Amino acid sequence: MKKVAVIGIGQSLRGDDAAGLEAVRRWQEKFPETANRLEVQVEACELPGLALIDLLNDIDAAILVDAVQSTGNPGTIHRLDESDLASFGSGSRSAHGWGVAETLHMRNQLTDAEVNIRIIGIEAEQMELGALLSKPVEDAMPDLCDVIENEVHALL
DSSP states (O other): OOEEEEEEOOTTTTTGHHHHHHHHHHHHOOOOHHTSSSEEEEEESSSSSSHHHHHHTTTEEEEEEEESSSSTTOOOEEEEEEGGGOOOOOOOOOTTTOOOHHHEEEEEEEOOOOEEEOOOEOSSSSOOOOOOOOHHHHHHHHHHHHHHHHHHHHHO
């Protein structure tokens, strides 16, 4: 049986940085029949360092949902694969400290286990301590849940 992990990444107390965590939580509520399937593993990861590496063990595919900051408009949904993360290397800002790109690179150095990794990013407007989700990110949540659902079905 194929095992797919859906992992929300972010910090719950930093505005739009919580978008990945919140999107996965809302996806579970909107699509419980998919989220509760035996072959689907749902996780929340507030710090993507070594904890993320552990979450990628013994699975065939993973969908990582996280806030991103680039030149896009806030609320824009990005679909990336692992090779796209090279542009988000150690020089880019991450509210998590050690970012997803660095973590996945380290994982690839430590193991040759194949995991099909897809990243769904949502363009953040702000990541201020104590702030709620911005309006553009909040407004994009229903679409983001649909994108997660489509990705899960594509991987199963």
